[in-house]
Amino acid sequence: MFYNLPNILTISRIVVIPVIFLSIYIHSVVWSILAGVLFIMASITDYLDGYFARSRNQNSVFGRLLDPIADKLLVVSALVIIVANQLVTPLTYIPVIIIMCREVLVSGLREFLAEFHVGMPVTKLAKWKTGFQMTAIAMILLQQLPLIGSQVNVIGEWLLWIAGILTFITGYQYFDKCLDYIYTVENNRKNPVKQVEQEVKKIAVKVRKSVEKAVVKKTLRNKPAAKNTTAENSGSETVPAKAAAKKKNKSKSSRNSSKRTAVKKTVKASAAEKPAAETMSGATEA
Numbered sequence: 001m002f003y004n005l006p007n008i009l010t011i012s013r014i015v016v017i018p019v020i021f022l023s024i025y026i027h028s029v030v031w032s033i034l035a036g037v038l039f040i041m042a043s044i045t046d047y048l049d050g051y052f053a054r055s056r057n058q059n060s061v062f063g064r065l066l067d068p069i070a071d072k073l074l075v076v077s078a079l080v081i082i083v084a085n086q087l088v089t090p091l092t093y094i095p096v097i098i099i100m101c102r103e104v105l106v107s108g109l110r111e112f113l114a115e116f117h118v119g120m121p122v123t124k125l126a127k128w129k130t131g132f133q134m135t136a137i138a139m140i141l142l143q144q145l146p147l148i149g150s151q152v153n154v155i156g157e158w159l160l161w162i163a164g165i166l167t168f169i170t171g172y173q174y175f176d177k178c179l180d181y182i183y184t185v186e187n188n189r190k191n192p193v194k195q196v197e198q199e200v201k202k203i204a205v206k207v208r209k210s211v212e213k214a215v216v217k218k219t220l221r222n223k224p225a226a227k228n229t230t231a232e233n234s235g236s237e238t239v240p241a242k243a244a245a246k247k248k249n250k251s252k253s254s255r256n257s258s259k260r261t262a263v264k265k266t267v268k269a270s271a272a273e274k275p276a277a278e279t280m281s282g283a284t285e286a
Helices: 005-024 029-055 061-084 090-114 124-141 149-190 192-285
Strands: none
Touching: 005 029, 005 061, 029 061, 029 124, 061 090, 061 124, 090 149, 124 149
16 A cells, blocks of 8 residues: 555655755745754654554555655755755764765665665664754754754754764664675685585575474364364264163163062962962861
8 A cells, every 4th residue: 555644654754855955045034944844844754654554554565665765865955955055064064974975875785785685674773863863953954943043053063963973883883784794695605515504504494484384284274173073973972872771771671570570470379389288288187
């Protein structure tokens, strides 16, 4: 999606650049204050577009491409305005040049490392540098504010020097990381065995991950099938078990009934034999 909120905020930073740049040709208090206010609003959108992209889950390739470009265009344009309108002392041109050179350096390093699919993550020190840099530029652009303009300009120049020092440090860190990567690549080319080992390790990691995923999928598929088979087995086992129990009960009841009939017959036979014996005994006595 090109027209989501984070991308619109990023595009707005580029849109306000020509309006801010007109302050080179329009020398008036109102226009300079307007340029400073627009720069502050554009700097705030630099934070808001990332916040909304994360909170709304609206990360896009277009946003990742345009966000650093918009930042660099905004900063470089503002620095050109500062130098062109001589809003700072000539000595303060030094951090301005350092910041502009660092932006070009980092862009070139990222473009070089992108060919090898290697990223260059933003460090915490670079984020601090961006904060000092944006605040300093905004204060310098607002130096024509009534009553407090001169004090704001002095503070802005000091902050710009701090931003220049941080810019130099972060630029050196990025360049050093790039040199380390180049050194490892050159060593691997000289020693092909290490390069093969690294490729084999990468392939082994990929294979292991794919095997783990396949095992997880298999287990998830087999769980409901196993439940169904156990239910079927339990159901099929209960039917013959019940039939066998019924047969056992029937055989037991038949045995008990036969025993009872046999007892009754013996009782009747004994009862019939008793009067016969008594008559025989009476006959003998007579």
